[in-house]
Amino acid sequence: QKEVEQNSGPLSVPEGAIASLNCTYSDRVSQSFFWYRQYSGKSPELIMSIYSNGDKEDGRFTAQLNKASQYVSLLIRDSQPSDSATYLCAVNQAGTALIFGKGTTLSVSS
Amino acid sequence: DTGVSQDPRHKITKRGQNVTFRCDPISEHNRLYWYRQTLGQGPEFLTYFQNEAQLEKSRLLSDRFSAERPKGSFSTLEIQRTEQGDSAMYLCASQTGGDSPLHFGNGTRLTVT
Numbered sequence: 001q002k003e004v005e006q007n008s009g010p011l012s013v014p015e016g017a018i019a020s021l022n023c024t025y026s027d028r029v030s031q032s033f034f035w036y037r038q039y040s041g042k043s044p045e046l047i048m049s050i051y052s053n054g055d056k057e058d059g060r061f062t063a064q065l066n067k068a069s070q071y072v073s074l075l076i077r078d079s080q081p082s083d084s085a086t087y088l089c090a091v092n093q094a095g096t097a098l099i100f101g102k103g104t105t106l107s108v109s110s
Numbered sequence: 111d112t113g114v115s116q117d118p119r120h121k122i123t124k125r126g127q128n129v130t131f132r133c134d135p136i137s138e139h140n141r142l143y144w145y146r147q148t149l150g151q152g153p154e155f156l157t158y159f160q161n162e163a164q165l166e167k168s169r170l171l172s173d174r175f176s177a178e179r180p181k182g183s184f185s186t187l188e189i190q191r192t193e194q195g196d197s198a199m200y201l202c203a204s205q206t207g208g209d210s211p212l213h214f215g216n217g218t219r220l221t222v223t
Contacts, residue, residue: 004152006152008150031209032209034211034212042216043199043201043214043215043216043217044153044201044214045214046211046212046213049211051209088152088153090152090212092209096166097143097155097158097166098143098155098212099155100145100152100153100154100155101152102150102151102152103151103152
């Protein structure tokens, strides 16, 4: 059974701080890793994708992947109240379905 | 790119009734996925298609659920003899293939009374 684990939170950070979201996965041969953001009552929207070990930066977001430790994280710099949402980690191998974690709820206070 | 379209947005039905949802993927995407999501949970995989072929179906999926993608374009998800536990958001997503990201529609919220 392939599993993706996330701390459900809530994770609370003040405006301007760095938010750190973590995810572990069970399937060692996983190849593709994604972070989605989901606002309440809305569908998930893609924030970042990462496929190789190391860091990938896009604006205020940085995804970090460590395949040896089966660990992927998302850092949000200069957090804004509009970043308050649930962040979903998703993992798959090529040709198989994307498996999601339960999500971490982030709350950014102004 | 008009995005993934789902219809209806909301459906209220009585227990025991059948319901059918429709999904129109992004036109150049050959893979189409169905997920179900309940409050406080991540999306749960139900099934996926590559073109018209149904390639994978969750072992957790009841045989009351059936999905089709007859011409490799739009897809339908039918739930027969609905139960209150079927109440959830049903999400459709499409993908160009391989390890590219999924693009989600706005979902169909089902309420079974």
